[in-house]
Amino acid sequence: MNNLFVLRYNLTMPFIVPQFIEKESPVIGPLTFRQFIFVGSGIGLSIFLYFLIDSFILFILAALLVNLPAFALAFFKKEGFSLPDLIQRFVLFLGKPKIYLWRKKSFSPGLFKPNGAQKPKEERKIEESPLKIAEKSRLKKLQFILETKTK
Numbered sequence: 001m002n003n004l005f006v007l008r009y010n011l012t013m014p015f016i017v018p019q020f021i022e023k024e025s026p027v028i029g030p031l032t033f034r035q036f037i038f039v040g041s042g043i044g045l046s047i048f049l050y051f052l053i054d055s056f057i058l059f060i061l062a063a064l065l066v067n068l069p070a071f072a073l074a075f076f077k078k079e080g081f082s083l084p085d086l087i088q089r090f091v092l093f094l095g096k097p098k099i100y101l102w103r104k105k106s107f108s109p110g111l112f113k114p115n116g117a118q119k120p121k122e123e124r125k126i127e128e129s130p131l132k133i134a135e136k137s138r139l140k141k142l143q144f145i146l147e148t149k150t151k
Contacts, residue, residue, distance in 0.1 A: 034084070035074040042070025 024032040031039065046063040053059045076083040 031074075034082075038070050038074035042067040045070075 024034065027033045028036045045066045049062045049066065050059055053062060073083050078086060081089075
């Protein structure tokens with residue numbers, strides 16, 4: 001019965017929607033390509049340090065200092081984001097401005113042509129608005145009353 005429902009459900013859909021597309025597929029064993037690069041570079045640097053450092057204890061300490069960040073870059077995830085993605089987001093956050101200020105533009109839209117070139121002086125006549133504006137507006141007085149809460 002359950003297989004019949006799946007078959008009937010698949011026949012009614014016009015196309016199949018892929019799922020889990022954000023997940024990287026494993027390429028080399030259980031590792032993805034990015035994980036393999038991080039782990040491989042850590043192990044490769046450890047092999048180089050083995051031939052460079054004479055003391056075995058210093059080699060182990062150096063290998064730990066190299067491989068721990070490499071394995072963290074390969075396998076650590078926080079809330080679905082890998083460590084390289086978190087580092088990238090952190091660096092981008094540091095580079096962007098944190099304060100957004102709005103500044104009013106001081107030019108009138110009637111003085112400029114749409115393509116950015118200015119009109120000659122004789123053509124700069126400001127067109128009259130069809131709206132009637134009172135000569136002595138009470139807006140300043142109303143604003144003062146509202147701000148000071150007086151009558």
